[in-house]
Amino acid sequence: MTPRKPTTVKDVAAAANVSRATAARALNGYGYVGDAAAERVLEAAARLGYRGNRVAQALRQGQLPIIGFVPGDIQNPFFARVAHDIDVAARGSQHSLLIASSEEDLTQERALLDNLRALNVRGVIVAPASVDDNAHLAQLVHEGTPVVLIDRVLADMPCDSVAVDNEGGAREAVELLITHGHRRIALIQDDSRIVTARDRLAGYMNALQAHDLPINQRLIAVSNSTVQHAIDATIRLFSQPDRPTALFTVDSLMTTGALLALRSMGLNVPRDVSLIGFDDFDLATFTDPQITVIAQPVGKIGPLAVRMLLDRIHGFDEAPRHVRFPTRLILRGSVSQNIAR
Amino acid sequence: MTPRKPTTVKDVAAAANVSRATAARALNGYGYVGDAAAERVLEAAARLGYRGNRVAQALRQGQLPIIGFVPGDIQNPFFARVAHDIDVAARGSQHSLLIASSEEDLTQERALLDNLRALNVRGVIVAPASVDDNAHLAQLVHEGTPVVLIDRVLADMPCDSVAVDNEGGAREAVELLITHGHRRIALIQDDSRIVTARDRLAGYMNALQAHDLPINQRLIAVSNSTVQHAIDATIRLFSQPDRPTALFTVDSLMTTGALLALRSMGLNVPRDVSLIGFDDFDLATFTDPQITVIAQPVGKIGPLAVRMLLDRIHGFDEAPRHVRFPTRLILRGSVSQNIAR
DNA sequence: ACTTCGTGTGAGATCGATCTCTCCGAGGGT
DNA sequence: ACCCTCGGAGAGATCGATCTCACACGAAGT
Structure with a gap:
């Protein structure tokens, strides 16, 4: 019943009898910290169930550990699969995945990207709804947000892309x-x-x-x-x-x-x-x-997109890379010789 | 090329020649603001493309405008459909949707919920991976985070739920x-x-x-x-x-x-x-x-879950509601009389 | 003329985590 | 004995938005 609020560094610091700064150092392992102090801090953190407030961290560092994904439509099995793969890959690098489907609607896509920008996500993977009107994407790229286009490549967009032929x-x-x-x-x-x-x-x-x-x-x-x-x-x-x-x-x-x-x-x-x-x-x-x-090769698209995005997030700054997978014809039984003529 | 950082209230305030406080008042429409000042602020905000930093807002208010969804597996068409519906409903109330699939793994589910908690999301919709081990969910509910269970109801969990019979x-x-x-x-x-x-x-x-x-x-x-x-x-x-x-x-x-x-x-x-x-x-x-x-009735589950969650977010505080939809038999051709005996 | 409002406004505090800067003291070198 | 270095630790600043509080000024009331 008690909606007690989560423990903060301050609580941990108090419990360990050190300053917030020392507690932070011990928790994040940087700077000089005495063994005894560090131990007390870690013990207190564990005891109080300290988890850290991502929002505060994000404010300080300017970014949330979140990757945005804007598919055309999650219900489409293609995008569901890609979303799943991205989710797994993102989790592997300590990022959460925020999925916001554009429903193939340009206005919505713009609104969603605005939102993602306001949230200061680390990067965005997009399947753009339109070839023509993509000033908003260009803007995002221009501002320095890592962006990877998937499935649908816009030739003149200066960002990485993963697609098929x-x-x-x-x-x-x-x-x-x-x-x-x-x-x-x-x-x-x-x-x-x-x-x-x-x-x-x-x-x-x-x-x-x-x-x-x-x-x-x-x-x-x-x-x-x-x-x-x-x-x-x-x-x-x-x-x-x-x-x-x-x-x-x-x-x-x-x-x-x-x-x-x-x-x-x-x-x-x-x-x-x-x-x-x-x-x-x-x-x-x-x-x-x-x-x-x-x-x-559906299963290759998501993981590669995430890898490219992470490279950018980690500072990779070369010219945009465009990967285009070949497709593969799978012969089954629905095509027959036309005898009619 | 210029990765210029987004405009802040400070910038807007400076451009409008007022203090941050006044700018905030004008932008959010509370307290006393002179007409002239308000107009200058709004004009400056528009001109500079001020968007507001959700992360900072979230830190202040304690919550991000995000709803978390933890399905068993996004690739499962059932969850894909529900995710889509939740996405649409959440967007209708200015919330973003953060999807994190548990892959039916309890350990992963715990980690994901921890993450969502650290992000201070407004509420969570979960399809729990296990009946037995759900101390982490109980904890979340106990802390006051709005939680709605879907598809899989845990009888003793004091939170809303939506499922079928x-x-x-x-x-x-x-x-x-x-x-x-x-x-x-x-x-x-x-x-x-x-x-x-x-x-x-x-x-x-x-x-x-x-x-x-x-x-x-x-x-x-x-x-x-x-x-x-x-x-x-x-x-x-x-x-x-x-x-x-x-x-x-x-x-x-x-x-x-x-x-x-x-x-x-x-x-x-x-x-x-x-x-x-x-x-x-x-x-x-x-x-x-x-x-x-x-x-x-797949299409009813997501929207109802979101509605219940929003009620909680907006302070509704009655006893947990449990909705259980009836199922419907659709007779097609795959069942026949057993003649063998 | 002197208190009261009612407005409008700004300075500063706050949220939580983290970084910078500064300070302290023990030990080594001369 | 004196200076310097370096491990260790705290006070305070910072991120951006918003809220509290206090203040200022003109108008209205006594």
């Missing part, structure tokens, strides 16, 4: 469809303000162009990265006359939605429609047939 | 299997230190006893809540002579694992084995047949 992965996916004889290849992509969406779109177009196939805007649908939106988009795409024979979806939730939509429309994968998705996911091996995907 | 849900699931003629019903459950596991086990046993069926320890497997562990557990269960005809899994990742394992063993659901899982999940409607589950 979105263009190449998308190109490989579409080329696979092309070499299986598909000509009418549909694409469901994100809001084009997101860099990954642009890059994957570029991969799609480059593959088509390389094979002298026309780019048909009616085969390209834009959807939010949620299952529901993807279902709608898929239905729109496949309700057209001269229906596509293949579909490439740029993220796992979309692939999920597409699968559900195709099933509800009575279209069989891969007989009627070949499907390939970007980003591997649990469900991909659950369906019959299993889904062919372009896999990203 | 695990015993009832599990009982309903097992009864469904029994009424379909199943007698050898297997169970895959969590580490029994987790309360939900105990409650669901109780529901399983109660259902069996109510129908005078024996409880056979060889039909009960313990597994971590991961797909891989569940696969192993399933294989163990179904490699026995006199194999079970039905399986009840207590969480979605386990259901996933069970499904994969059964498939790999060449056992057809529901012909050879009937399957029912606790917690609905996306994949459940992906498989053929779709999986029958006991659904929890």
Whole structure:
């Protein structure tokens, strides 16, 4: 019942019969402290359950032992996985992780970053919601806050980044469809303000162009990265006359939605429609047939981002490093030869 | 390039030609401030981009505008969803969310809560990793920190809680299997230190006893809540002579694992084995047949937990409230009549 | 004219941890 | 005997925001 307040250095110092300064020295192990005094201080600290007030320490040192992470959406399995990895890595270096999802909303992203700045976090890992409008990020970097971009790289941002080869992965996916004889290849992509969406779109177009196939805007649908939106988009795409024979979806939730939509429309994968998705996911091996995907090394992204961030926090001050992982095509059963023509 | 430090009240005060005290009054709107002075202060604050240092404010007021969340594992879709909901609700009340996953490890949970306490967060939402050893939680509550338990309720803990009727849900699931003629019903459950596991086990046993069926320890497997562990557990269960005809899994990742394992063993659901899982999940409607589950109102848990926490933060001081949502059986196609006997 | 208010304002204290500066005293060197 | 060095320890400053207290000044009341 007693909401007694936590013990402070002052309490410990008093209990050990020394000054606050000596207590601090003993606790943090710097400067000169006599053995006897140090021992008394440590004993008192243990006895009183002294834990130290991070907030006060942070005020003094100017920073909280916290790393911020601003994903597009925690519910997306991709970001959940990355968040988990970041959490583990951050904990390994005595940092807490503050997760604040931008919900892919630029205004919210700005507000969140303002918040993180006001909290004086040590560094921030961000998956920016927009390619274009990122003055707030530039500002943060400019102020000297360590920032690492993940998943979505902004070419002109002077900070480290970790991503995958979105263009190449998308190109490989579409080329696979092309070499299986598909000509009418549909694409469901994100809001084009997101860099990954642009890059994957570029991969799609480059593959088509390389094979002298026309780019048909009616085969390209834009959807939010949620299952529901993807279902709608898929239905729109496949309700057209001269229906596509293949579909490439740029993220796992979309692939999920597409699968559900195709099933509800009575279209069989891969007989009627070949499907390939970007980003591997649990469900991909659950369906019959299993889904062919372009896999990203998800598990490497978080840890690397944290390592880069820590380097910056510890003073590393070279030119920005940009790591781009290759993707890997995982052949399963959702792509078949197009016999229709 | 200039890592200039953020503007402080002092800067603003100087720019407005008033004292720090007056600047603070103008900015926070309390006490007496002249109109002219107030205007100058606000103008200066805007011009200099004053944002206020949360850490300093927190030191003064004793608390950071942060809510802590300690889930068992962020990667688990259930917790990811809840985390998302908490994030949204917390943001609505100007709080940031600090997520620190305990990975179901008691030692880690203790360390994380210590951390949160040292940070003077305003309140904590926890899914405790253990029923037994929770002195650290009791301590936290005792100290007056608002705490809300979710998913896993500790009966004797004097704090609010939000959970679902695990015993009832599990009982309903097992009864469904029994009424379909199943007698050898297997169970895959969590580490029994987790309360939900105990409650669901109780529901399983109660259902069996109510129908005078024996409880056979060889039909009960313990597994971590991961797909891989569940696969192993399933294989163990179904490699026995006199194999079970039905399986009840207590969480979605386990259901996933069970499904994969059964498939790999060449056992057809529901012909050879009937399957029912606790917690609905996306994949459940992906498989053929779709999986029958006991659904929890996931979307209600996070928001309610935050509301309860905020009440406490704002001084609500009545007896602990315990909310327990009912579960809902969703009949799909994975349970069939047992004809074998 | 002299006390009271009612406003408006600033100086300084406070929160907790830590750093700087200064001081003390024992021992070594000359 | 005197100076210096160095281990050891305390007083006070600092970080930034905010609160308390005291003060000043004009207006109103007696």
